Amino acid sequence: MRPLRYSINVTLDGCCHHEAGVPPDAESMDFWTAETRGAGALLFGRVTYQMMESAWRRPQTGPWPDWMQEWDTPFAEAIDQQKKYVVSSTLDDVDWNAELLRGDLGEAVQRLKEEPGEFLSVGGVTLPRALADLGLIDEYVFLVQPVLAGHGPTLLAGLRERIRLELVDRQEFRSGTVALRYRPAPVAG
DSSP states (O other): OOOEEEEEEEETTOBOOTTTSOOOOHHHHHHHHHHHHHOSEEEEEHHHHHHHHHHHSOOTTSSOOTTOOTTHHHHHHHHHHSOEEEEOSSOSOOOSSEEEEOSOHHHHHHHHHHSSSSOEEEOSSHHHHHHHHTTOOOEEEEEEESOOOOSSOBTTTTOSSOOOEEEEEEEEOTTSOEEEEEEEOOOOO
């Protein structure tokens, strides 16, 4: 069974808005490129899918946009080519190597987890909270950034029950960002 990994940038005060943290640099983009390439597929809710598509889909004209830095290109190429699943009750269809997931969320994601392949990667805010509530997330990866945002959406806000985690990996970046990888801790019994 392949694990479901939730990965996101987060500020020290828990804000996970994509513009709240440290601007991306070569080191963080290398990290996200490796995460994206290593995944068997990406899982997004509608909002995250549309945001990622608008930023990272290769333009039909061919070249990447001028705003991209040199270190953005490997990530853009990785996410552009990756298989994607989109959870949405409002979209009628998707493209960009994507497929809509319909029906019961827990059952649909459990079926994906049972398929062979590398880990499933989920991003965003709302969908991961629902998946965490269902007990479907096997790993949490937080790029904790040395910023206090003071406002914005916070990590897993509204989670029904506390989830104890155990640290399995840690990586420090020159920017002061720290990548922390956790797994749910075994239930004491």
